[in-house]
Amino acid sequence: MGDMSQLAPGSQTTVKERTQPVYEDGDEERFSHFVPKGKLMEAMVNGTPVVALCGKVWVPSRNPENFPVCPTCKEIWEQMSPGKDKGPDR
Known part of the structure; x- marks a missing residue:
């Protein structure tokens, strides 16, 4: 048996890369909520809670674009x- 690491003449190998977000436990139940403009960054930096339009109160710590x-x-x-x-940020 010969060296199997070489490709046959004229053949090509295509590698497709896909990125998928990595979620923590419980993230599948999370949503991206709407909060008053300017409050999201302040809350993330200072660790202060925000209130979403739906009434949820929490301290944001994750990228809302992942949900x-x-x-x-x-x-x-x-x-x-x-x-x-x-309007509000997401």
């Missing part, structure tokens, strides 16, 4: 009339 949008926050946001402020 689906809270359906209750989304429903409330869609029913709000637009004002000067562009």
Whole structure:
């Protein structure tokens, strides 16, 4: 048997890389909530709680882009009339 590490002439190998977020225990139950603009970063830096449109109170510590949008926050946001402020952060 010969050296199996070489490719046959004219053949190619394609490597596809996929990145998947790494979740901690319980993350599958988490949502990205809407909070007042400017409060999210302050809360993450200072460790202070925020209140989402849906009423959830928590201290944010994870990237909200890794989670689906809270359906209750989304429903409330869609029913709000637009004002000067562009609205809450996710």
